[in-house]
Amino acid sequence: MNTKLLEARRDLYKSMQEQCLAPLWESLHNLVPKQPAPPYAAALWRYQDILPHLLRAGELITAEEAVRRVLVLENPAMPGRSSITQSLYAGLQLILPGEVAPAHRHTQSALRFIVSGKGAYTAVNGERTTMHPGDFVLTPSWNWHDHGNPGVDGVAEPVVWLDGLDIPMVRFFDAGFAENGDQASQSVVRPEGHSFAAYGNNMAPVRTVHKERKELGSPVFSYPYARSREALHTLARNEDIDAWHGVKLRFINPQTGGAPMPTIGACMQLLPKGFSGLRHRGTDGTVYSVVEGHGSATIGGQRFAFAPRDTFVVPSWATVSFDAPEDVVLFSFSDRPVLEAMGLLREEFLPD
Structure with missing residues (x-):
């Protein structure tokens, strides 16, 4: 390119910039890539390395002071963003015996996956559920929720769970609202197990029980691990094993058959x-929590050895394959419902 033309272009770009204009031809290849090129990376967080920091935080920061005592799992390629993927947040939360994490609500949808400990509960819209390792618990958008750890059956111990929220997604749309409750713990208006009895047995009330709120999320807010594990092991004994997924089931909203929440799917x-x-990939960035067993995940050609309670992330369009020298159970969540709704979900299952 000759000097005269180069100088003319510089003058053009400078004058355009003064008018808040930019040339598309300089950035088109980044804005419309040939395939996904996410700015975040595959990564694994070892629970044995995180737990000492969580327990130390429990000594130094009260649940009331922190509101939610959580260590955010920040993607190493996006420091300071409080994000594990472009659209999802993840963190490990600790609640100690006798503590209460006060009631609040927010437009961000949230899930809890119980990692260790027993004796704690989550209350959602006036109903409590006692949490056990492996349980999957929802707090859909704008639902009042609080947590407590009074112990159970005379046992009181620290309880840790994985939080998954659509915080980055809501932040992208500038649609975040939050409200604190008047009391630390909301009033219990329904007995434990009420929602599951009403909606969790392939039946639903003829007249809806929850008239006071819009059903944007599943009316079942607690999915016990005992039921999930039984289903997986029954299918593993009686069905062909999928070459890519093993035996994989998705959690559903029993009223719609869709995802438990509009923005987050879980399996x-x-x-x-x-x-x-075998290797497979999809456009949904996915966060995994190891429930049982030791094994490895090869993500984009990089091998990550995992153990129970570890957390790892698979970026959009990165290939992943699993190896399990012993029985392994994995929980995962992703932004799949949004991609499906927008027609952006694409998957590829590679033959070898």
Whole structure:
């Protein structure tokens, strides 16, 4: 390119910039890439390395002071963003015996996946559920919720769970609202297990129980691990094992058959002993929590060895395959419902 033309272009770009204009031809390849090129990376967080920091935080910061005592799992390629993917947030929350995490609500949808400990509860819109390791608990958008740890059956111990929220997604749309409750714990107006009895047995009330709120999320807000595990192991004994997923089931809203929340989907899968999976990929960035077993995930050609309670993330369009020298159970959540609604979900299952 000759000097005269180059100088003319510089003058053009400068005058355009003064008018808050930019040349598309200089950035088109980044704005419309040939395939996804996410700015975040595959990563794994080892629970054994995180737990000492959580317990130390429990000594130094009260639940009341913190509101939510959480260590955010920040993607190493996006420091300071409080995000594990472009659209999702993840963190490990600790509640100690006798503590209450006060009631609040927000437009961000949230899930809890119980990692360790027992004796704690979550209350959602006036109903409590006692939490056990492996349970999947929802707090859909704008639902009042609080947490407490009074102990159970005379046992009181620290309880840790994985929080998953659509915070980055809501932030992108500038649609975040929050409100604190008048009391630390909301009033209990329904007995424990009420929502599951009404909606969790392939039945639903003829006249809706929850007239006071819009059903944007599943009316079942607690999915016990005992039921999930039984389903996976029954299918593993009686069905062919999928070459990519092992045995994988998605959690559903029993009223619609869709995802439990509009912005976050969740699954549980079993990789039977000796499983060596084929590579697959999808446009949904996915966060995994290891429930049982030791194994490895190869993500974009990089191998990550995992143990129970570890957390790892698979970026959009990165290939992933699993190896399980023993039975492995994985919980996962992703932004799949949004991609499906927008017609942006794409998957590829590679033959080898």
